[in-house]
Every structure is written in structure tokens, then in C-alpha cells.
Amino acid sequence: MKKVKVIFNPSSGRQSTERKLDRLCKLLLDDGYLVNKFITKKKDDAMLETIKACKEDWDIIIVSGGDGTVNEVAKGIAKSERKIPVAILSSGTVNDFANYMEIPKNINEFYEMIKREKFIDVDLGKVNDEYFVNVAAGGILSNVGYQVLPETKMVLGRLAYYIEGLREITLQNLESINLNIESEEYSLNDEVLLFIVSNSSSIGGFKKLAPEADVLDGLLDVVIIKKSGVQDLANIFINIFSGGHVNHPNVLYFKSKKVELKTNRDVPIDLDGEYGGKLPATFEVVPNAFRIII
Numbered sequence: 256m257k258k259v260k261v262i263f264n265p266s267s268g269r270q271s272t273e274r275k276l277d278r279l280c281k282l283l284l285d286d287g288y289l290v291n292k293f294i295t296k297k298k299d300d301a302m303l304e305t306i307k308a309c310k311e312d313w314d315i316i317i318v319s320g321g322d323g324t325v326n327e328v329a330k331g332i333a334k335s336e337r338k339i340p341v342a343i344l345s346s347g348t349v350n351d352f353a354n355y356m357e358i359p360k361n362i363n364e365f366y367e368m369i370k371r372e373k374f375i376d377v378d379l380g381k382v383n384d385e386y387f388v389n390v391a392a393g394g395i396l397s398n399v400g401y402q403v404l405p406e407t408k409m410v411l412g413r414l415a416y417y418i419e420g421l422r423e424i425t426l427q428n429l430e431s432i433n434l435n436i437e438s439e440e441y442s443l444n445d446e447v448l449l450f451i452v453s454n455s456s457s458i459g460g461f462k463k464l465a466p467e468a469d470v471l472d473g474l475l476d477v478v479i480i481k482k483s484g485v486q487d488l489a490n491i492f493i494n495i496f497s498g499g500h501v502n503h504p505n506v507l508y509f510k511s512k513k514v515e516l517k518t519n520r521d522v523p524i525d526l527d528g529e530y531g532g533k534l535p536a537t538f539e540v541v542p543n544a545f546r547i548i549i
């Protein structure tokens with residue numbers, strides 16, 4: 256009998272998620288699976304339950320939540336010796352990672368996916384003692400702060416907010432940071448508006464923000480938007496949808512196994528949409544660290 260641990264974050268996304276999840280559990284129970292549902296209450300619950308599940312004899316984890324909950328489960332797996340395969344039932348507001356992996360949202364298709372037992376070992380990003388499945392980012396408009404725009408909690412959400420109202424961008428709030436970038440590929444010091452270190456190509460709802468990114472290539476994709484005027488920034492933003500922004504002279508784009516970012520300013524890092532510490536930080540890839548069901 257297969258044992259399935261369900262980790263559910265009730266605070267992500269819509270209320271209909273729990274009904275969908277219960278339908279899925281019933282399908283699995285009827286099919287002879289043993290199912291246990293764990294409901295998170297606060298930060299780190301999903302990570303701690305994953306570590307516990309890895310020590311016990313669970314065969315599969317189903318995580319229902321947004322990128323932040325998937326991040327916690329991936330972190331729990333990365334910290335464990337036994338790597339349980341994870342199926343991602345996305346229910347957040349953005350769900351970049353599940354969308355990038357094209358994981359079904361429909362419950363019947365999701366159930367069929369579980370039964371197929373097809374696995375893939377994807378890379379994770381590691382930054383200091385934290386991990387990311389999708390993206391680490393920071394920089395632009397960090398003076399706006401998390402507390403000012405809680406509805407756009409990701410740095411990239413804030414970016415989207417400003418893209419929508421480009422007229423709101425003034426030279427005053429385009430504050431750059433002096434960033435020192437050290438990697439095998441590039442070593443430079445420059446004035447920067449935004450840095451993105453990404454595992455997948457889909458970030459903050461933009462599907463081609465790191466257009467060449469691949470979770471199987473053993474590399475992270477680094478996108479740096481250098482200090483720019485309003486006109487250049489508008490050109491960069493317009494091309495973000497096609498992925499063409501990486502050809503703009505003010506955008507640096509490269510792949511690396513490891514990159515170190517330093518600055519003398521107080522710059523927070525977003526990890527998969529949640530606060531993840533501050534610079535300085537070393538970002539590195541952990542190849543094939545996360546087994547997911549596809």
C-alpha cells in the first residue's frame with residue numbers, strides 16, 4: 256500500500272482548493288492509498304512536516320499551496336537524507352514553479368499523474384542556508400519596502416505594479432544599488448536596479464524573464480538590470496514578455512553554477528516570493544536535488 260502525505264497550506268489561494276484536495280484524497284483512498292493530511296498553521300510547518308515524512312516511511316508528498324509552500328517542502332527535502340518524490344497541486348496566487356513544470360491543475364489529471372509515477376530530479380538554488388525552487392531576486396525599488404505594498408509581496412510583484420503604472424516611475428524612486436558580482440563567468444562592480452538568480456524561466460508571472468533557464472541544466476540563470484533611465488527601462492519592460500529584454504545593453508544575462516553578490520546597502524532577498532534574508536549572499540545550484548512527480 257502506497258503512503259501519501261498531503262501538506263496543505265489553507266492560507267494560499269482560494270477556498271475552493273480544499274474541496275479539490277478532498278476530492279483527490281477520496282480518489283486515492285478509494286484506490287487503496289493510505290492518505291494523511293497535514294494542515295500548516297504558520298511559517299516552517301511545511302518544511303518540518305516534510306523532514307518528518309522523510310524520516311518516516313511515506314512514499315509520496317502532495318503539497319498544496321503557492322510557491323512559498325513548495326519552497327518549504329523543497330527545503331525539507333534538501334535537508335533530508337531520503338528524498339521523497341513530491342507532487343505539486345498549485346493553489347497560490349502566482350505558482351510560477353508549477354506553471355513552469357506544466358503540472359496539471361485538474362484533479363482527475365493530477366490523480367492520473369500520481370498513478371503514473373513518473374519522476375524527474377530538478378535542480379534547486381541554495382543561498383546561504385536557504386533554498387529556492389524558482390527564484391531569488393532583489394534590488395529594484397527596495398526603498399518601497401514590503402510593508403508599503405503588501406498586495407505585491409514579491410519584488411517582482413512590485414515590478415509588475417510599476418510596469419502597469421510606468422508614469423509613476425520617477426528618477427527619484429529608481430534608486431540603484433552598487434552591486435559587486437563575482438562568478439566564474441563575470442566579475443564586475445556596477446550600479447544595478449534589479450538582480451534575479453533563477454532556476455526556472457517563469458518568474459513573478461513573467462514566463463520568459465530568464466528565457467534560457469532550465470531546471471535540469473545544473474546552472475542558475477542570472478539577470479541583472481543595470482541602472483537605467485525611464486526610457487531604457489520602458490524598453491526593457493516592453494520586451495520582458497517575449498524574453499527579448501536580455502539583449503538590451505543595460506541587461507546582463509548569464510548562466511553560472513555559483514554567483515556571489517555583495518553591496519554596502521541594506522538589500523533584502525526574495526526567495527520564491529517570501530523574504531529570504533539580505534545581501535551579501537552566495538547563490539549556488541544544487542543539481543538534481545528535488546524529485547518531483549510530473
Ligand SMILES: Nc1ncnc2c1ncn2[C@@H]1O[C@H](COP(=O)(O)OP(=O)(O)OP(=O)(O)O)[C@@H](O)[C@H]1O
Pocket residue numbers: 264265266267268295296297298299300320321322323324325327346347348349350351527528529
Ligand atoms: N495556516 C496559515 N496561515 C497563514 N499563513 C500560513 C499558514 N501556513 C503557512 N503559512 C505561510 O504561508 C507562506 C507560503 O504561502 P504561499 O506562497 O504558499 O501562498 P501564496 O502567497 O498564496 O502563493 P504565491 O506565493 O504563489 O503567491 C509560508 O511561507 C508560511 O509562512
